[in-house]
Each structure stands twice: as C-alpha cells, then as structure tokens.
C-alpha cells in the first residue's frame with residue numbers, strides 16, 4: 001500500500017550480497033566451511049532505514065568485513081540507489097560447530113584471508129606448469145565442469161594433448177584449486193587455449209580472467225604471436241570482454257556450439 005519495498009526484504013538482499021562476498025574471496029562456501037571445520041551463523045542483524053526503495057529502482061549493495069573477533073565476524077552492509085544510501089546494516093556472524101552450534105575460534109586461515117582481502121590483497125595464487133605437476137588438482141575441476149555439469153563424455157574430455165601442454169591452476173587462500181586452463185602449441189607462433197574451467201561456485205569473481213592472463217603470458221614467453229581458442233557459445237562474451245575476436249562460422253564440437261576466436265599477443 002505504501003508502494004515501497006517491504007522492510008524485511010533488505011535482509012534477503014544483504015544475505016544475497018554475503019554470497020557474493022564469499023565468491024569474491026574465491027571461496028566455494030560449503031566446501032570451505034567443511035575444510036575449516038565449522039559454519040557461520042547469524043547472531044545479530046541490525047538495519048537502519050534511511051530511505052525507501054520503490055518498484056523499478058536499481059539498487060547496489062555494498063559489503064565489507066569490518067571486524068574479525070575471536071569467534072565472530074562483523075559484516076557492514078548498505079543498499080544504495082545511485083549515491084543515496086537507503087538502508088544500512090550490521091550482520092554479526094558467529095563461527096560455530098555445525099553439530100552443536102557452539103562457537104569456535106575463527107580459524108587463522110579465514111581471519112588472514114578476510115583481513116588481507118579488505119586491505120586489497122589478491123585472493124588467488126596462479127600456478128603454471130606441466131600436467132604431471134598440476135594435473136592431479138586440475139583434473140577434478142575439469143570433471144566437475146565438463147563431465148558432470150556440461151555432460152561432455154569423459155572420453156572426449158581427456159585427450160593426449162595434456163601431456164605436452166602448459167597448464168594453469170588457480171588456488172584460493174585456503175589452498176583449494178578453483179579453476180584451470182591449458183595452452184597447446186599448434187603451429188609455429190600459434191598457441192591454442194583450452195579446457196578453461198572455473199568451479200560454478202566462484203564464477204564471475206575474476207578467476208577465469210586471471211587464468212587467461214597467466215596463460216597469455218606463458219604463450220608470449222614461448223614466442224607465440226597469436227592465441228586462438230574454440231569458445232563454447234555461452235563463453236563467447238567472456239572472451240570478447242578480454243579482446244578475443246570471433247572468426248568464421250559457429251560449429252559443433254563435443255555436442256556444443258563453438259566459435260573460433262583469436263587475439264594477437
């Protein structure tokens with residue numbers, strides 16, 4: 001009746017932004033909490049309503065970790081319409097044993113990650129190397145993305161090119177591998193980028209771009225002047241944003257529409 005957003009909805013907006021916060025940390029939430037031996041429970045949520053959002057408004061939600069206590073985290077959040085702050089909030093999460101919900105000390109690895117991220121430190125380590133070194137950690141990501149998610153037959157996913165390729169692996173601050181890709185020399189001066197895969201839980205947080213930058217640098221170091229790839233139709237815009245140019249017609253590969261794209265190094 002008031003034609004403004006119902007007050008309780010902002011908690012859902014902030015909760016959605018918290019999911020984006022973990023993504024920006026390159027942390028797959030569920031696996032990371034298992035690895036840390038706990039989970040995060042909201043202990044207190046306070047909101048201050050300074051203005052009202054209306055139908056068709058576009059809102060931006062800001063989120064930062066302001067304090068890491070002994071067992072708790074304070075996330076400060078706010079919803080903005082343009083420059084105007086409409087609702088500001090504080091969320092206190094407690095790190096606790098999921099079985100008993102008893103508080104536990106925030107693990108040092110999580111504390112360091114949060115403090116470092118808020119100070120602008122990178123959340124990924126990029127490793128570039130051969131299949132013997134990186135394959136055991138890259139392979140499960142490719143299985144999860146290509147075979148399980150995209151239903152590419154396992155026999156097509158694995159090929160002989162891995163042994164001679166240069167591979168990249170993105171590893172988050174908890175030591176978990178979250179993305180991979182490879183580079184194959186196909187002709188003098190030409191390298192082909194392929195098997196780019198980022199775990200669905202951390203997509204859109206810059207992991208794919210970081211892998212691509214690492215592999216482009218590796219191609220340049222190998223003396224390549226051109227980097228090409230077969231982009232899945234759904235990934236064409238990802239590569240276009242990184243200045244790859246489409247070439248020729250769309251074709252089918254492993255039952256998926258693909259487009260040749262390339263970039264001069």
Ligand SMILES: CC(C)(COP(=O)(O)OP(=O)(O)OC[C@H]1O[C@@H](n2cnc3c(N)ncnc32)[C@H](O)[C@@H]1OP(=O)(O)O)[C@@H](O)C(=O)NCCC(=O)NCCS
Nearest residue numbers: 196197198203204205206207208209231232234235237238
């Ligand atoms: C394609 C893929 C590797 C991209 O990795 P990612 O970590 O999500 O990419 P990034 O976060 O670095 O994205 C960089 C930018 O491209 C955008 N983007 C990412 N994927 C996109 C897509 N499929 N279409 C359009 N834009 C995309 C991001 O939003 C981001 O934009 P911004 O800079 O404005 O924020 C990943 O989505 C993936 O593994 N997909 C499934 C497998 C696949 O398609 N592999 C490619 C085979 S050719």
